[in-house]
Amino acid sequence: MRKITDGEIRNKERTKDKLIEAVGELIIKEGYTSLGVNKVAKLAKVDKQLIYRYFGSLDELINAYFRRKDFWINLNNVISEDIKSDTQDHGQTIAKDFLVNLFNHLDILKETQKIILWEISEKSFATEQLSLEREMLRSNLFQITDPKFENSEIDLRACYAILCGGIYYLTLYANATGGTFCEINIMEQAGRERINKAIACMIDLLFATAEPNKTCV
Numbered sequence: 001m002r003k004i005t006d007g008e009i010r011n012k013e014r015t016k017d018k019l020i021e022a023v024g025e026l027i028i029k030e031g032y033t034s035l036g037v038n039k040v041a042k043l044a045k046v047d048k049q050l051i052y053r054y055f056g057s058l059d060e061l062i063n064a065y066f067r068r069k070d071f072w073i074n075l076n077n078v079i080s081e082d083i084k085s086d087t088q089d090h091g092q093t094i095a096k097d098f099l100v101n102l103f104n105h106l107d108i109l110k111e112t113q114k115i116i117l118w119e120i121s122e123k124s125f126a127t128e129q130l131s132l133e134r135e136m137l138r139s140n141l142f143q144i145t146d147p148k149f150e151n152s153e154i155d156l157r158a159c160y161a162i163l164c165g166g167i168y169y170l171t172l173y174a175n176a177t178g179g180t181f182c183e184i185n186i187m188e189q190a191g192r193e194r195i196n197k198a199i200a201c202m203i204d205l206l207f208a209t210a211e212p213n214k215t216c217v
Helices: 005-032 037-044 049-055 058-069 073-086 092-106 111-121 125-149 154-176 189-209
Strands: none
Touching: 005 037, 005 049, 005 058, 005 111, 037 049, 037 058, 049 058, 049 154, 058 111, 058 125, 092 111, 092 125, 092 154, 111 125, 111 154, 125 154, 154 189
């Protein structure tokens, strides 16, 4: 059997990188509907057969792109160990920091914005897999917050869903219109600081209110 050289391995990785970057460039410039084997290969300047050789299919290439570029997945790699070890405040700090980081980074991660738009516009194998990986991160978080909210009227999952959805909408709206929302200019630093403070305050209030048999109203 012929030995695979270091040069061949490096060439393979370079080609894979070019294909992944081509997917991102097409999504940003032309939208997810532009993705196709021929178009991706042409932009990457490689033979389209290499997509099948290195990734198996276009869907798997797109999944590789998601794993590299999606904020949630990248954050999962960073905070997984923190989630495992953070039991002192029942995940309050992580729950708060995650949402603040999501809001702060989503504005500059244009590719992630495009991915979110893709998810809510069209059902596909690639976006379904991405949603599953995001749910795994949230599940890990809720495992350490659940004891705090046991026998409480506070539904942290529902509250977190509203907060995440609000962050998505605020970011997409601000970048699409450049306007204000509830008289707050999200594009200005002062406006962003107000949102960050509100996110932290709401999480703190949820944890402070999470007492057995205490009602929300």
